[in-house]
Amino acid sequence: MIAFDIEPILQNHPDAGRDSLIPILQEVQARHGYLSREAVVRVGEHLRLPASKIYGVATFYNQFRFQPQGRFHIQVCRGTACHVKGSAAVLDAIQRSLKIEAGQTTRDGLFSLEVVACIGACGLAPVISINGEFHAGVTTKKVEQILDSYRKRASENGKGEAA
Numbered sequence: 001m002i003a004f005d006i007e008p009i010l011q012n013h014p015d016a017g018r019d020s021l022i023p024i025l026q027e028v029q030a031r032h033g034y035l036s037r038e039a040v041v042r043v044g045e046h047l048r049l050p051a052s053k054i055y056g057v058a059t060f061y062n063q064f065r066f067q068p069q070g071r072f073h074i075q076v077c078r079g080t081a082c083h084v085k086g087s088a089a090v091l092d093a094i095q096r097s098l099k100i101e102a103g104q105t106t107r108d109g110l111f112s113l114e115v116v117a118c119i120g121a122c123g124l125a126p127v128i129s130i131n132g133e134f135h136a137g138v139t140t141k142k143v144e145q146i147l148d149s150y151r152k153r154a155s156e157n158g159k160g161e162a163a
């Protein structure tokens with residue numbers, strides 16, 4: 001599956017060198033949603049770079065994920081308006097509750113977490129988006145309540161409501 005999907009991307013970069021690494025990884029992630037180990041190894045073969053080198057470069061950039069997204073994908077805005085209104089504390093509360101860092105997915109696959117730039121709803125700051133649903137004026141106190149509402153949703157509907 002991975003090899004099947006990734007080859008057209010690599011074929012678009014036939015004589016790719018190290019400069020092509022980031023664009024290729026971006027395309028792979030856009031197609032797969034994350035960078036699987038298999039994909040990293042295959043990109044490494046194509047560019048003649050060891051996987052360890054690719055991980056080293058990719059982890060430097062916040063944009064890359066190494067795990068599939070959870071059923072509920074949380075985006076915490078760290079744009080200026082949200083930052084001023086306390087988004088760092090909100091992010092911290094979410095990380096503590098889910099026991100994951102930004103860029104990771106919970107073990108049960110229910111939640112994944114991402115920090116994003118302004119999502120265009122500054123009037124609602126601080127704002128988080130979960131599967132595209134905006135939550136306005138989020139406080140550290142509200143975090144647990146919001147997460148619980150999604151946990152409840154998942155337990156009521158085993159299949160969830162993934163976007």
Ligand code: FES
Binds near residue numbers: 080081083122125
């Ligand atoms: S700064 Fe957060 S929505 Fe614009």
